[in-house]
Amino acid sequence: MRRRLTLAFVVVAAPAVVAPPIVGAQTSPFLPDLLYRQLVNEISGDRAFEQVRHLSHFHRTAGSRDFFAAAEYIRGAAQAAGLEDVKLVRQAWNGQAWSCRSGTAWLLEPEEVKLADYGEVAVSIADRSRTTHAAADLVNVGPGEEPRDYEGRDVKGRIVLASGALASVMREAVWKRGALGILSSLTNRPEALDAPDQVAWAQIPAEAKEVPNVKDGTQGTFAVMLSPRRARWLEKQLAAAGRPLKVKVDIEADFAEKPEQAYVEAWIRGTEVHDQQIVLTAHIQEEMTSANDDGSGCASMLEIGRALARLIKDGTLAPPRRDIRFWWVNEIASEEQLFRENPKEPRQMLLAINQDMVAARQSWGGRVQYASRLPWSSSGWCGTATRRS
Template identity: 50%
Template sequence: MAHPRIFRLIFWLGLMGVVLPAALQPQESPFIPEKLARVMNNEISGDKAYNYVRLLTPYHRIMGSRAFVEAADMLAGLARSFGLVNVRVVKQKYEGGISWDPVSAELWLVEPDEIKLADFEDVAVSLAVWSRSAHVTAELVDIGPASAPGDFAGSDVAGKVVLTTAPPSLAIKNAVWERGALGVVSSATIHPASRFDAPDQVGYIKVPASRPEGKAAPWAFMISARQNGELQDILRKAKSEGRSVKVKADIETKIHEPAEQAYLWGELPGSEIHDQDIVLTAHLDEEKTSANDNGSGCADILEIGRAIQALVRAGRIPQPKRDIVFWWPNEHWSEYQYFRENPDETKTMLANINLDMVGARQSLGSRVQHIIRTPYSIPSYLSDVIESIAEYVILSNTGFLAAEEAGTPQPFSKPILSFLGSRERFNALIIPFSDGSDHDVFCERMIGIPGVALINSPDPYFHTSDDDLPNIDPTQLKRNAFIAAAAALFVANAGDDDVPLLANEVYSRALQRLGRDLNTALAHIHGKRAGDSALSYFEARNLVEQALAREVEALESILIFAKPGGASASLVKQRARRIEGLAPGLVAELDAAYLSLSGEKRPPAPAPTPEEKEMAARVPVNIDSLDEYFRRRGLGTAWPGLHPIMARECFGFVDGRRSFLDIYRAVHAEALSAGEFYYGKVTMEAVKGLLEDALGKDVLKLK
């Protein structure tokens, strides 16, 4: 029988999935009043942002390169002219690669005909990043995928250049370093379908930054799938005629030691608070052109800075209370290095909003803008702020027939459009945490700054020669800048008076999320998805219990804005206790589902296994030094049998209170909540193995 209290909540709040769909909710957000929305819509310019992208595209701004610094200097000049202060380009130690500058590179077919195959000046990505200088004329041989010894059967590649569909790093290992080939010509790409959909696309890929002692300096040219096919035809014809095919490669590059990277930094100072910065990030590194990834993000945060400063100077909005920082890093590496060198700075940053690939013309490549929430290891009000504002933009820039019949202006009720942009709808989704950009760093447990992100996916153009201005839409640049700017301004100004509004929003959205998790838990029991009824029940119950803890923590994150001991703080704590009070009713729903399915008289009682008891007795803590932590652990967290984000979350849940078993349960619930399709499966064995490995590396220690 359903618990009466939870039944009432389900009825009134629609926790069983009968919540009002977003399209039927008012097209507004409490975090951006309509007057402010109009002011920002009029000031933020997608056309200006597009022009900043245009200025960036000529720079082959590879991490650690001189061109990166030149691009940063160019943006720094614009930032200063717009009124940002403390604008500076800062050089750092770089452990993620080498400081490499391409000078020139050409690849020619010289026999049986003379045909230019690649030229760095024409297509910058045709020279694989970190390729070393080389001047060779040699026979070309086709080794196909170059992934197995059989690919080399009957082929003597020593002293020759190999043609392959494999990534250059694999071909260099198998053909150059193991079999004596001179270099590589590759048609590899991270977009396998491009050989059909975009056969002239050239991939942007690296060769190894270092080489084993005594091995040849690596180099590779990148060509399109069409060129690969044409060269294969030439090779087949030459073979039938008993002739060889030769290519000539001329490459000039420079390597600078020690390796350095750089970042660009600027600020809009707050009027009151200077130790709770709101940090907008957009990584500056990428290949020449690279308009969406991430010229778009770089341009958008610059435009946000310009627009906010212009509105403040014009008296249209007050100066934000907190400092807003604009940070253009070398993706991931700059932030990790910065925090390793300045660990106390983690205490001066309140929130991160990351923009990466925010200018896609969405009708090209079926691209969708993802609004990414914080991971479950760092629940935060910030996720609901960005979600609410994003929903406002999505719904007011999507057409509805019923709205037209109601007399609401259509196709968009509150259009956010650029003069030279498209009139496409805003195709965006709010999604659970996803990695792959700079917000990852902020969300590390050792750094502990909630970070959200705007990133489009899928994208069949990024990291290729096709990521260029024709694929950029000034309208989408404007919409994403609007979302990020609105969120940044709200958080920058939030205080005790805003706490009730935040508490209402986080609380009501928490109830919706709990409803979805309850739905998942009930389906887990009904489908016996853990293999048997009892285990399915325990996993479902764990999901609900972890979800309750997550939502309590999200509510308590609001207390940063509340006066200690005040009425607003009391309201937040009251709402958190209400969430906790839902536990008996939610568990009763699971009990009822289990009993109905199994025919038993009572739910199964927990009976910890010896392994669970052992894991429950071990409580890991992080070592004290942030620098040593990342030096020993590394920046990646991959572990066999775990989705990389779930491996990261194993570290994320290490807080000195949770045991090995608690961490396993937290990560398992997070994966179950999002779905196996999203985060894969989480096993106790994999989590235990990862944590024990971290203990062995002195990344963690036992309490």
Template identity: 45%
Template sequence: MKKIIYSSMLLFMTSIGFSQETPFLNDAEIRMLINELSGDRSFEHIRVLTQWHRDSGMDGYFKAADYVIEEAKKAGLEDVKFIEQPLGGPNYTAISAELWMTEPIEIKLADIGDHALYLSDGSHDADVTAELVWAGTGSEEDLKDLDVKGKIVLVSGYPGEAVNNAVYAKGALGVVCYGTSESKNPMDFPDQLAWTRIPVTPPSGKKGTFAFNLSPRKGEQLKKVLQTNELQDIFATGKATRGGKVVVKAKVDTEIGEAPGRTGFVEGWIRGSKYHDKQIVITAHLQEEQGSANDDGSGCGNLLEIARTLNKLIAEGKIERPLRDIRFWWTDEIYSEYRYFRDFPEEPKKMMANLHQDMVGAKQSVGSRIQHLIYAPHSITSYLDALFESVGTFVIQTNNPFITAGRMGGYPRPHSRPIYATRGTRESFGARFVPFFNASDNMNFIEGAIGVPAVGLINWDDFYIHSSDDDLWQIDATQLQRNAFIIASMAYYLGKAEADQTQLLLAETYAQGSKRMANDLHVAYQHIQKGNNPELDWKIADIIIEQGIMRELRALNSVKDVVGYGESSTDLIEAYSDQMLIKENTLMEELETNYKAKYQVRRVPNTRLTDEEQAANKKVPKNNPVLDEYFGKRKSYVAGTQIHSTMRMEVFNFVDGKRSYYDIYKAVLAEILAAGNWYYGTLTLSDVVRLLDANVESGALTLKR
């Protein structure tokens, strides 16, 4: 029976391998979604959202949430509401803020009526006129011999250090800073306003201060006025003036509430007809700076458009109501999900998958940005990655030019099945699949203590993120529509999939897993070829294959979450799992051949545990079962350890009450090596032990006895 299943599986995979499609949607379904989804409608939502400075708890955040609530209702979502959550600090909103140079000539330098980023978040009320002095970077060294008491300091870079060293330590009145977002070269972005902030709560006994933020060009011009006594017309006022001394006037009006404040997120539903404990959660985040058209106005606009599209197709009878609930969240980035799961720890058990969009509207020719399609990490690799890769690959193949298919093969040019918005570009879809990184809301779901598979979309590298440049001019409605198609297609498929999809899901998951295992074998080969320690080289190569097979068995077993636990589905999963175990034997034989040839030996060494490994193998951690305590007590970083932040998260994700410290180390090591040290850095067992021990001590974890 299992041989027959395996043969049919190979035939199935071969039959779909040469068509430009995804087996998860038929041709009519693809046309239906392409026809209805509108990047232009998404763009119009972004146009509204960009007007508000909408950091956590700000007045602009709540205005954006109100807009989304209204539009979500218009899109046909049910039970739309704002779920209020506590904000650690006070609610903060800047009402008005202006910075003027009054001597040697009157020039307005900054006004938040022009852009909110001219003022650093956290600034307090001010109405002062004072001399401006240059203070370098604002470091203690740069301020050592400066008298800044009663003055305002000008610094390059972010304002936090200057606020502490100049204002709170030496009596300055406030700060004027300039720089670029994420420390990019100011010569490349001379007119960019970076998003900056200072602590809203001053040190005990100190009065709150302010910081204005200028572009690099304007900051350097101001610095030049300070540092020369010659006649000059630096600001092009039409009047030459003598520099050497600058006086500025700062006026700031803010509203600062009492801590804790309030924040929250918007939720809406497409209620399923059958299953309510296998929800598909689609997310984007509202919280960002003024503008933030791409990060993440794009995801928020697309969520509204996906909701409209699915509800319209349901209303028109073109698709059935999904069997599963589809849940839409517009969040306060990362915070909302963690807070919600801590407050309602039973809710994640009702969730089957998370589909996340963050920065999905980039005009890719502006800044040469690439859309990253982010797999789940190895701790929770599942059927979802196979679905994601299939649909994403379809969009990549049909929205990029290929000379063989187009000019020589008769397919339409330049794109064979284009997804274009009316007011979007006709650019290609520059996209690639990448290993997991923990930079947006999808990370909350894949937490080991939560256990919901998640994938996400983020374009990178982005020169405009967290700055005044992240605005409508660099948004492409076409790219919005393509990314919306990927997420809408996945939600549509998962909404209706049942036991009849077992074969398809298993075949695609197995095929994708086979590609991952081929990469694992290649990595193991390379490790042996570059190595010079025979016993250690074999041990690590063996770990790579061992952990890869365990990953793929978990992925195959995850299909049960979609198709259920019926006898026929269970038998199929068992058959595919048996084939994966056969593959393990084959891979190990191939690895042995490689090893023996490298070291000119007749047999591979027996793997023996060192004393350190034996000690780590005796410790089996498990999570604190109370989610609020687990997240509240967890130490994500321990001084002296050198683990990449994403892999620190994976260390926690592999904690399940069954794996030992050493098992966790092996799993994370294999994941690092599969992607490459350049991507995730390096890992030592001692660092894993220190991280886990610290969390046992904090109470986030306990050791099984």
């Protein structure tokens, strides 16, 4: 991770400071060897990892209490890093700011077994699930996405066990047939057994829209997420019993009356040029255990900012000519809202570098990082830097 942070650091520092002289035998084509080594010696992958560890305490669904707690943590960390003009900016948002306080699901018979607990695995409660306190029969409906999955099965007033997409199961089981809610074994993997103990992060639709014979605006209820292995065990219990089994679901959750989002902003002010900002971005919102997406980007930016500020303060690195601007955001929506409110803002920006999922081991899962250049009609230093990197 130290090398990746250094490469990102070089891309930020090169245009922001000065064009280096051409020298031989450089480790980087952009910086003299001495400066490159000074950067390597200052940047700490351990510090970045520690930031990721702190962020993993928060289930950072967009606009939630934990999202704002994570944003406040980043604000404090940016200040501690020595960055300038640090602030947390609340923004209007047309999304659904949902927060969960607690949630459990239990199998009550033939013996009591805990199936899921939000306090243990936050993604166990699907986003947008509503407060629920229910004990009811559990019925296995297979995928639960099509009418044929319900042939010969009465699900009204019951909870369904399903593996299909939550929006489809909510439509067919809850809104059209009166089920109370869902125990879901939905997986984000191509094959469920690729990760049999992984609990998927998912969300239910907040309300019905254009569902036949269902009033638009009818609220969604809940979904409790199970790993494929746990769901398979539950299917076997149902098959052995030959009848529905009782389960109990308790969820405490709420939606903010006035949804908001936020971004954290910080600066390293340039000495000369103030209308060609170098902007670094990373997004705050994700589920609690999402260290790579995008805890890694948030941490990378904090460490880049800290190292730059430290080297500038002690005189190792000259202050940048251009402003360097740091944004930790609600992905995409924060920038869109900022530009709607300040349409001239993009004209002050020369380059944006988005730090998203920068800690993945490239050899796992066929991951590839791409560097895209500008079209030849928009040639400039950025395209040259991309081709040489």
